[in-house]
Amino acid sequence: MYKMKETAKNNAVHRSPFEHALATVEDWMVIFAGFVVLGLMFSVTLDVILRSLFSFPLPNSYEYMELGMVFVVYLGAAKVQGEKRHIAIDAAVRALPLRVGAFMDLFGCLVGLVLMAAIGWLGASAAWNSFLTSEYIGSVAHVPVLPARLALLCGVLVLSLRLLLDIWRYARFIVKPHGSLPAAKGHL
Numbered sequence: 001m002y003k004m005k006e007t008a009k010n011n012a013v014h015r016s017p018f019e020h021a022l023a024t025v026e027d028w029m030v031i032f033a034g035f036v037v038l039g040l041m042f043s044v045t046l047d048v049i050l051r052s053l054f055s056f057p058l059p060n061s062y063e064y065m066e067l068g069m070v071f072v073v074y075l076g077a078a079k080v081q082g083e084k085r086h087i088a089i090d091a092a093v094r095a096l097p098l099r100v101g102a103f104m105d106l107f108g109c110l111v112g113l114v115l116m117a118a119i120g121w122l123g124a125s126a127a128w129n130s131f132l133t134s135e136y137i138g139s140v141a142h143v144p145v146l147p148a149r150l151a152l153l154c155g156v157l158v159l160s161l162r163l164l165l166d167i168w169r170y171a172r173f174i175v176k177p178h179g180s181l182p183a184a185k186g187h188l
Contacts, residue, residue, distance in 0.1 A: 019165065024160055026079040033075040040068045057139040067137070067148040074155025078162045099177055106170035113163040120156040127153055150155075 015023070044065065047058035080086050093101045128150035129135065136142040 013095065020157070022078075022161055022165065023082060026082055026162070029155065029158065030079045033072045036068050036071040036075075040065055042070075043068075060138040060143055063138040063143045067143065067145065070148040071151045074152045074159075077155055078158040081117040081159060081162045081166070099174055102173045104172045106167060106174065109163045109167045109170065113160060113167065116156050116160045116163065120153060123149060123152045123156060 043058065043061050047061040051057045090101075093104060096104075127146060130144075130146040130149050135145045137145060
């Protein structure tokens with residue numbers, strides 16, 4: 001456990017300017033996503049109060065929730081990857097040598113990068129289509145879809161950069177095992 005904390009501490013201290021900039025962007029994206037969550041909570045609370053007390057639901061609250069969740073999920077994904085806070089069942093991996101575990105993490109990052117590339121490609125196409133057609137959802141108020149599509153693209157781009165950085169670190173560790181793993185918060 002001590003070695004894990006020491007590795008995470010060393011990674012935090014010896015960050016390149018790119019890593020520092022990427023972590024700053026991730027932090028701001030998470031803060032923005034937090035404000036979106038706050039707005040969604042306020043919207044749902046207001047909708048429940050208006051619906052139960054006055055039989056008057058908040059117009060388009062479902063649509064705002066639907067689009068708001070895109071902000072929350074995609075703007076927070078890179079930060080979760082950077083801190084290695086995603087859900088992981090690593091009981092079997094802990095018993096393996098560190099290089100084998102790093103290889104498995106490298107493979108996972110490669111698969112994630114391919115998936116993010118596909119999501120980014122399709123998301124960019126959908127965002128461009130939304131821009132051209134002024135796409136909206138909702139029957140009462142016209143809620144534009146483009147901001148959520150742009151948030152998806154922003155989140156996918158930053159997550160892809162984080163995955164590329166992790167791929168580089170895992171590959172470097174596999175080749176030279178005395179280097180540092182892309183570990184944070186005690187992961188690996």
